[in-house]
Amino acid sequence: MPQTRLSTARIRAAHKAINPLFRNTPLYPCEPLGQHLGCTLNIKLETANPVRCFKGRGTEIVASHLDDTNAKDVVCASAGNLGQALAWSGRARNLNVTVVASRSAPATKLDRIRALDATLELVDGDIEMARERAVDIARHNGIRLVEDSLDIETCEGAATIGLELVESAQPIDTVLIALGGGAMATGVGHVVKELAPHVEVVCVQPLGAPAMTRSWREKRVINTDSINTIADGVAGRRPIPEVLEDLLLVADDAVLVKEESIVQGMRMLFDHAGLVVEPSAALGVAAILEDRERFANKSVATIVCGGNVNMDAYHQWVMAGRTG
Amino acid sequence: MPQTRLSTARIRAAHKAINPLFRNTPLYPCEPLGQHLGCTLNIKLETANPVRCFKGRGTEIVASHLDDTNAKDVVCASAGNLGQALAWSGRARNLNVTVVASRSAPATKLDRIRALDATLELVDGDIEMARERAVDIARHNGIRLVEDSLDIETCEGAATIGLELVESAQPIDTVLIALGGGAMATGVGHVVKELAPHVEVVCVQPLGAPAMTRSWREKRVINTDSINTIADGVAGRRPIPEVLEDLLLVADDAVLVKEESIVQGMRMLFDHAGLVVEPSAALGVAAILEDRERFANKSVATIVCGGNVNMDAYHQWVMAGRTG
Numbered sequence: 335m336p337q338t339r340l341s342t343a344r345i346r347a348a349h350k351a352i353n354p355l356f357r358n359t360p361l362y363p364c365e366p367l368g369q370h371l372g373c374t375l376n377i378k379l380e381t382a383n384p385v386r387c388f389k390g391r392g393t394e395i396v397a398s399h400l401d402d403t404n405a406k407d408v409v410c411a412s413a414g415n416l417g418q419a420l421a422w423s424g425r426a427r428n429l430n431v432t433v434v435a436s437r438s439a440p441a442t443k444l445d446r447i448r449a450l451d452a453t454l455e456l457v458d459g460d461i462e463m464a465r466e467r468a469v470d471i472a473r474h475n476g477i478r479l480v481e482d483s484l485d486i487e488t489c490e491g492a493a494t495i496g497l498e499l500v501e502s503a504q505p506i507d508t509v510l511i512a513l514g515g516g517a518m519a520t521g522v523g524h525v526v527k528e529l530a531p532h533v534e535v536v537c538v539q540p541l542g543a544p545a546m547t548r549s550w551r552e553k554r555v556i557n558t559d560s561i562n563t564i565a566d567g568v569a570g571r572r573p574i575p576e577v578l579e580d581l582l583l584v585a586d587d588a589v590l591v592k593e594e595s596i597v598q599g600m601r602m603l604f605d606h607a608g609l610v611v612e613p614s615a616a617l618g619v620a621a622i623l624e625d626r627e628r629f630a631n632k633s634v635a636t637i638v639c640g641g642n643v644n645m646d647a648y649h650q651w652v653m654a655g656r657t658g
Numbered sequence: 659m660p661q662t663r664l665s666t667a668r669i670r671a672a673h674k675a676i677n678p679l680f681r682n683t684p685l686y687p688c689e690p691l692g693q694h695l696g697c698t699l700n701i702k703l704e705t706a707n708p709v710r711c712f713k714g715r716g717t718e719i720v721a722s723h724l725d726d727t728n729a730k731d732v733v734c735a736s737a738g739n740l741g742q743a744l745a746w747s748g749r750a751r752n753l754n755v756t757v758v759a760s761r762s763a764p765a766t767k768l769d770r771i772r773a774l775d776a777t778l779e780l781v782d783g784d785i786e787m788a789r790e791r792a793v794d795i796a797r798h799n800g801i802r803l804v805e806d807s808l809d810i811e812t813c814e815g816a817a818t819i820g821l822e823l824v825e826s827a828q829p830i831d832t833v834l835i836a837l838g839g840g841a842m843a844t845g846v847g848h849v850v851k852e853l854a855p856h857v858e859v860v861c862v863q864p865l866g867a868p869a870m871t872r873s874w875r876e877k878r879v880i881n882t883d884s885i886n887t888i889a890d891g892v893a894g895r896r897p898i899p900e901v902l903e904d905l906l907l908v909a910d911d912a913v914l915v916k917e918e919s920i921v922q923g924m925r926m927l928f929d930h931a932g933l934v935v936e937p938s939a940a941l942g943v944a945a946i947l948e949d950r951e952r953f954a955n956k957s958v959a960t961i962v963c964g965g966n967v968n969m970d971a972y973h974q975w976v977m978a979g980r981t982g
Contacts, residue, residue: 354826354827355684355686358682359684360683360684360706360707362679362706362707362708363708364708365708365773365774366770366773369773377706379706381932382684382686382701382703382706383684383686384686384687384688384689386932446690449689449690449693450689502678503678604934605969608705608710608934608965608967609934610928610932610933610934641932643932645929649977653973653977
């Protein structure tokens with residue numbers, strides 16, 4: 335049993351606190367896509383909910399805890415999805431939600447955060463700058479800061495995906511998990527390694543934002559200077575030490591993929607699965623594309639973790655060159 | 659309680675016989691799309707499963723009954739989705755499945771039927787010709803014929819969508835149901851009218867394939883001569899009398915929509931909900947587009963019943979005119 339910061343009993347309890355809109359999501363084999371990839375591809379679909387990503391699982395837990403303590407204010411930094419989810423969960427409980435994001439985050443994500451009644455503050459700079467600003471706001475106002483991947487609720491929320499994976503009837507050899515801050519990888523990884531340790535846990539990160547993968551490989555925190563990927567949802571530069579420690583206990587591997595593989599993954603998910611996904615959600619397919627032999631004839635699960643994508647960019651990535 | 663051919667107790671029992679892959683599908687409010695339509699739009703998503711449509715619910719019931727009787731052969735006519743679903747359910751139980759379809763059915767549907775190991779027979783002519791040929795095959799070989807909408811299992815399977823709708827936490831004023839042969843409309847309608855009679859049941863059919871709607875309006879079967887719609891999944895010409903009788907008991911309204919509304923509905927589902935759907939699955943949104951006032955500020959559920967669409971056609975319908 336992995337000695338992470340997580341507890342499967344707590345994760346089970348957390349599962350019940352999550353609005354049913356966000357849990358028990360579809361998990362199904364997609365044969366047309368699997369045939370193109372040379373494996374059995376099982377899709378765990380986290381986009382068919384009010385915020386089109388998996389982050390609602392964690393924010394439901396956060397918000398229910400805040401509700402229990404009569405707290406009224408909460409702030410987070412977000413690449414765009416956590417902010418939407420916290421805004422949604424907060425609105426449902428009359429919380430005042432502030433989200434700090436990078437001015438360069440996808441406009442569709444920023445628009446949705448505003449539409450969900452959150453206060454949106456934009457910073458010049460990337461997600462790490464937004465994280466610093468959120469810390470300042472929380473300190474200055476004495477309110478709860480939600481730190482993605484560090485705060486246990488965000489990991490527990492993601493971990494409920496793992497519960498659903500291991501308790502399904504689908505036999506799975508390998509689960510592919512998008513790796514950013516690490517909440518999803520450590521959460522799902524914890525449950526898998528405790529309840530189904532034979533299942534391989536493979537994290538996937540873009541070559542253009544490799545900080546956590548490099549840290550995992552070298553077993554120490556390695557910060558990077560810049561971010562160069564379209565996968566905005568997983569684009570961090572400064573891994574959190576506690577999260578890295580957990581990741582070292584639960585991940586069997588961490589791989590880096592090229593931008594063109596991410597784009598090809600998005601295109602294949604569209605063409606052969608009929609799914610509109612954001613770049614981060616195509617990382618699993620990208621990993622298979624870059625190492626088909628490794629996954630050949632295996633039963634692989636990939637978590638399609640988000641579908642919030644600027645449609646103009648999506649058209650350029652996915653439709654380019656089509657004649658239809 | 660509507661005195662249809664259906665029984666809610668049987669539908670509840672049938673729900674348990676369906677592979678979990680096909681049931682308890684997402685039902686969620688999609689605010690971005692709802693804002694564009696001027697109502698609360700709740701999506702019941704039936705595309706995130708191995709056959710990308712709702713028909714697996716019914717074929718699971720059919721196939722489990724066949725399994726109980728040790729029958730080994732089954733035939734159906736199909737516009738393309740029932741055939742895929744019966745092939746899937748049959749393959750899982752070692753049944754020999756024959757599907758008769760029109761040569762003009764979408765190639766993607768025909769390809770999937772073949773890929774699922776069914777014997778595919780193509781007829782020149784439309785779905786009504788395929789139905790005649792399937793009857794011949796069944797008679798000649800003495801095997802079970804599955805007749806969509808007439809056979810009670812196909813209605814019960816669809817009706818389980820209704821169970822999930824009325825038992826969800828989402829408050830719903832109106833449910834919009836694509837109307838073709840009538841299995842989904844009578845199935846869902848039966849459950850709604852029995853368990854939540856305040857919910858309005860509105861069927862939606864293309865103007866180019868209006869036989870069942872005209873029949874419902876005139877309370878007698880009206881056949882039509884030709885089909886002129888892109889919504890291949892609901893394109894019949896000869897309503898089944900028993901199904902019409904049930905429909906008369908459970909539908910509050912039946913409306914006809916234009917082809918351009920169907921295309922616009924597909925485009926809006928793509929742009930604002932990130933969903934790739936086949937034309938039949940956009941009928942509900944099309945109905946709202948054609949009568950916004952009627953649905954203004956209501957909580958509407960639309961069943962996104964299928965996503966099997968030729969991608970080249972899809973690109974022409976949905977992407978045309980985009981500059982992105």
